[in-house]
Amino acid sequence: MKLSGGCLCGFIRFTAINPSKPHSCSCDICQKHTGCQTAVWIEFDSGDVEWTEGGGTPSMFRSSTASSRAFCDRCGTSLGSIDDTQITALLSGIFDQNERAFFSPSSHSFQDMKPEWWRKIMPDIAV
Template sequence: MELTLSGGCLCGFIRFTAINPASSHSCSCDICQKHSGCQTAVWLEFNSADVKWTGEGGTPSLFRSSTTSSRAFCARCGSSVGAIDDTPVTALLSGIFDHNECAMFSPQSHSFQDMKPEWWRKIMPDTAQ
């Protein structure tokens, strides 16, 4: 059975539908921290062909953040949307989905735990890798 999810940015200029999520993970790398404005970002990954940009803004604006990925954001309101990798993976931030309450949004792994500040470790302890 195909699962279709939807969501968008703060102002609604960027909207999407996405089917068949592959996995969810969290990340505390410095790029994710800067992109999201949070100590840890939670992502839901999709095959890029399974993400359709449906809003008036079309495809989000991109900033090349590394040799393998670009960060996606709304040019109108500035909301962070996700990461579009050179491989056919699009990772969308969990907070931009219209309904993100179900268990599939719970991260299956956590990358770059070593980059969390000590005070954040007290609130969100490291997990076994």
């Protein structure tokens, strides 16, 4: 499966193949990175992600000892997380084809960090 997407202004674009592990996360780092209570991610081997447009590789912010957060330095769009383990996790909202059933998360990390009001809208799922 080959997927494509990009940032809000179109400066950063990508294609990616062999997606795996669609999942959601409510950790405080994901919340700050996306501005949302829960982020939905699709993982790829970093070698399976190609940055294709004039913007090239996105700007990075080192968010932890094992990972950096990627974003467009023109429009500020949060793009994903690039781990030191050669995993690139891209946010589901930046894909051109994100309405596919494949994008439905199969697991949820850090459910305990969801605010109580968010649990009413998005209940915890069995792990």
